[in-house]
Amino acid sequence: MAVTDRISGKDVYVIFNGTVLDADFTSVKVSEEGDQIDVTAADEESHYYVGIRKDGTVDMELFYNAGTAQTEFDAVAVNNAGTLTIGPKGTTSTYPKLEWTRALVKTRELDFPFDAEAKLTVSFQCSSALSRGSF
């Protein structure tokens, strides 16, 4: 059967707090993890864990463009909070959508290597549950 649903990152759409961030991005990474408690009884041979709270981060790297309007840079000031939406395949109707109703900018970094393009890196701390829907 032909694979027709595999995608690359070329169509990724990212909007944070009303500002679209994907015009010149190089990568987006979504990470989730859970806190786990070891509730193993004393006589059990293997550990037994229970999952409790969930946590998530979204890391994004963009080319830093030194235009007069620093739209992306300004939008991701540290501690800015807002809705973070990712469209893995773009925003066409029925395409998948990942959304956190609240996320905060945890870190914002600029990197200016002498021999390559300048990059802006931002890390979002998710502060709500991830909802998976569609556009």
Add this chain to the structure above:
Amino acid sequence: MNANDPGSALYAKLIAGTALTAEIGGTRIYLEQPPQSGTLPYVLVSRVTGSDMYGSPRRVRRYIYAVKAVTMDDLTKAEDIDDELDTMLYDSTLTVTGWGTYWLRRNTDIAYQEAGEGGVVYHHRGALYELRLSK
């Protein structure tokens, strides 16, 4: 953008350089191919490679151009013209409609001799220049 546009932009920049044309002793700057009965010395601009760089949604083209002086029995003149080419091109910008130049640097030297008829020696001095254009 026509694939030849960056070469034309390089040519336009060089032909406008009065110090360069004075060093050559004329406007003998050629794009891709010198005339069969070309008077020496001259400067030749030729495209070596051209490729897309798929690093982000913005389109980026990377070119390598060979820009060199060719002289007959005069190594010093070839080196002087090469120096002038370096002065004009290193970290400069080009005018290519619809594109921005953000990288123009010398990469690799071109330096060799070839024997001609009658015992003359042709000296080739110049460099491969890397050009990056973005939309």
